[in-house]
Amino acid sequence: MLIRADGAARGNPGPASAGAVLIDADQPGANDPAAPPVAVIAQPLGIRTNNYAEWTAVVLALERAAEMGAVEVELVLDSKLVVEQLMGRWRVKEPTLIRLHRQALSTLSRFTRWTARHEGRASNVAADALANLALDDPAAAGRAEAASGREVQALWSKGGSDPGTTDPEPEAWICATCGVQYPLSLEPPVACPICEDDRQYVGWDGQRWTTMAQLVAAGHRNHLTEEEPGLVSIGTEPTFAIGQRALLVRTPAGNVLWDCITLLDPATVARVRELGGIAAIAISHPHFYDAMTSWSAAFGDCPVFIHAADAEWVQYPGPGLRLWEGDSKEILPGVTLINTGGHFPGSTVLHWAGGAGGRGVLLTGDSITVVQDRHWVSFMYSFPNLIPLADAQVRRIVEVLRPFRYERIYSLWEGRVTSTDGPGALQRSAERYLSHR
16 A cells, blocks of 8 residues: 655644545556545644644554555655654654654554655645645545545546635634634634633623634734743733733743643744743633643643533643642642632642742632732632622632642732732731621
């Protein structure tokens, strides 16, 4: 079997897909790039990097060839990187790609002989067309994959895989009010459940949607600012949706992105990689889920930690999603998630033991928010709709945090930092809040 495979990603990461043609190597003209295939691969992959898509195309095509009973395979790829890594001449370093590399080698071991060679893109137009078809018309791609060998050849002879006549491309739509990203679809969702909940709101102009590309085209950019040694804030200008920042905690064991923002562009990915990348993402509550799956994909499908009590609010689950349970979880040495509840049942804060020169730092979401007088914090069920939090939930927040040592409290808004005596500020604030109830 001769296999021509390719991956596509519109953005890096972005909507991605895998395409491949499987050709009977014994047929006349099998080496012709236009040779009719006996089977095809055309699969959308969600938000992925281009390298992930290329490797996935190889894995899927090899598995299909093995299912069809092929004894020998010849891979023809336009990615020199994948060819060199398959042949063992170059190392695979990205954790997600290591897994795909192992899958490919495991499947290749089932054949009596295999080879891989590099050819230019002009020789791989068929696989590229199928990858684009998977993005442009997933239904047609599914029909092509399911067709028999004879049907595939008939479709090929009629030019049925040409993506030029397909419907508009699917998008990972983004709610313009809360900034949460949804799975790929041709049309935006009917509604945003997160905004329809009484802790949030639908914008005055009604439900509106945008895309990552539209945000970039409108001039949105991210800026990175060092808050203290080992802590970098990432914010978007002009502000978008709720307008929060994310915080990158840098530790010897790896970096943790606390909470998330929507905008993710190549410049941000490059800058964060310069700072050591992201080993894990942790999110305080559903209003800040934003483009968490895109961020995870950009950094090797790194884990995204969300408390299981809020699982129902996850709109775009990805391979990195990790639902955790209980009152606390240490995700890296000295970095602990604490379930405070309150704003949402799964609302979480992050304790960074090494912050503030070893005195400890608390990073919060909406269950605890540093207010304008930064010596104080407050607690709300809904900030935009001014719904207070029940007394028992405020008391629980104070109690679950009592065992932890910290000097500072960082809120998810620029400048909202309680710089000293964090536990005292929390206790005083709770007493003041309860006295006015």
